[in-house]
Amino acid sequence: MRLNKTIAFATLLTQLVFGQNNTTIIRNLDPVSEEYTFPEIQTAPKTKIGEKINIFLQLHYLQHLPGVFKKTPFEKVSYNSPENQGGTYLFYGWTKEDTPPNVLSLTMSTEFSGAYIEGYETHENYDLRTGNYLLVTDIIRSEKHTSLAQQVNTMVKKEITAFLSETKKNLAEIDSISQRELFDRYQEQIELYENCLSDYTEYQLGDFDYYFTKNQLHLLRGRCSSHVNRAVDDLYQFDLPFSYADLLPLLSDYGKNVLYDTPIKNYNSAQPIGKMFKGKIGNNAVTFVLPNINYDNSLTITYWYDKYKKPIECHGTFKDNNFYFREQSADDFSGLIGIIEADWNNGTIKGVWINHKTKKEYPIVLMTY
Structure with missing residues (x-):
């Protein structure tokens, strides 16, 4: 679609x-x-x-x-x-x-x-x-993530299978000589979508791109084609709409509050991902941005010292409410600069920034901004 x-x-x-x-x-x-x-x-x-x-x-x-x-x-x-x-x-x-x-x-x-x-x-x-x-993973209850993702994956595979069947039927009905260009296109499409099904990666809920409209959440699955065969990919990106009414049994309290304004004590989601934090490393004011997390618990964060406003990327993990990040040099050649170890607890991140060379520790205290 x-x-x-x-x-x-x-x-x-x-x-x-x-x-x-x-x-x-x-x-x-x-x-x-x-x-x-x-x-x-x-x-x-x-x-x-x-x-x-x-x-x-x-x-x-x-x-x-x-x-x-x-x-x-x-x-x-x-x-x-x-x-x-x-x-x-x-x-x-x-x-x-x-x-x-x-x-x-x-x-x-x-x-x-x-x-x-x-x-x-x-x-x-x-x-x-x-x-x-x-985040779509915030508005859907955690125990429903897998079932919704499976539903979308099934819908995508069903659409590919139907298109593949129709294309094979069309190929059998045309002349390979007088309609050579169309014949070749059908063959390329069959190869594309058969490979797509055989190598199909089951997306988890956090893997889907998405957007909201007045009454629907649209979950998006990436196209089957690469750049080289994009021209024959008639299905292109898959756009699967779900009405908020149909999603209602799957919505978290936060999701119901966002979409329906149902009462809730705190309309901040319970996880630190998708948020901005302000606080200090040692005596220096800093700002942290935590955009998203992968299903293997890996993530990339960006932080900066408010005085200098120069973004610094760190790569690491977030698991069991614990952060672990490695800060590399900006040129990627000078090696490790520091390590961040911190815990997330009820809107606050507390831990240490450890200088890799001197091993000196600087306390980190961050609050949701």
């Missing part, structure tokens, strides 16, 4: 979202061009919410904190820019989905140019009451 959604350049310079006790304004980040149309969020009177969402967005896509750049906010992802540290990214536009009042769901039209050019859409989802990431 192809996700047919066209995002025009600068379709709307401003969108207003009215939520509970807060107004959200979404504009294009300056400077705007056909190649760089990127959302910037403002919220009032709770300005912190917009601040957090902009940090999440710009750190992930533009590789810097808001306002921290030399000439342009796109310099680290622009072609031929001296600040570029990898491939080139283009941002052709964005749309805001029509969602329940507590939800912000953005679709980004992006293109990456590295070894080859690849266009794709990404989806960003936030709780508009907190500015935190809105």
Whole structure:
């Protein structure tokens, strides 16, 4: 099932979202061009919410904190820019989905140019009451993660199987000489989807991309094709919609609160993932961002000293409410700089940052921001 959604350049310079006790304004980040149309969020009177969402967005896509750049906010992802540290990214536009009042769901039209050019859409989802990431693993009860993922995997395989059967039927009905081009296309499609089924990886719930609309959660499964055979992939990305009504028995208390405004004591999710934290390492003020976690408990976090605002990536694990991260040198050649060991407990992260060379320990205390 192809996700047919066209995002025009600068379709709307401003969108207003009215939520509970807060107004959200979404504009294009300056400077705007056909190649760089990127959302910037403002919220009032709770300005912190917009601040957090902009940090999440710009750190992930533009590789810097808001306002921290030399000439342009796109310099680290622009072609031929001296600040570029990898491939080139283009941002052709964005749309805001029509969602329940507590939800912000953005679709980004992006293109990456590295070894080859690849266009794709990404989806960003936030709780508009907190500015935190809105994670599908938070809104679905943990004991229902596996069954929902299995349901989606089954639906995808059923769609591939049906298309494969129809394509084989079509192939048998055409002439391989007079309709050679179509004949070859059918053969390529059969090979593509047979390989896709034979090598099918069972996604877990956290593996799916997703976005929210007014009455549905859409779970997305990546396409079967690679860049080289993308042209024959008629199924492309799989978009599986689930109505909130059908999901109601699977929703966590937090999920019901986000989508239906049912009463809850604390509408922050129970896990630290998808959140931002502020606190100190030793005597130095720091900010931490924990975007997501993999099913093997591995994750990458970003933190920075508030005085310098230079993002530092750390790779590690989160298991049994315990964090373990390794901080490498920025050039990846100078080796290990430090180790973070900390525990998560009721909205607080406490632990130590250990200097690898001197073994000196600096206390870490972080609170949910």
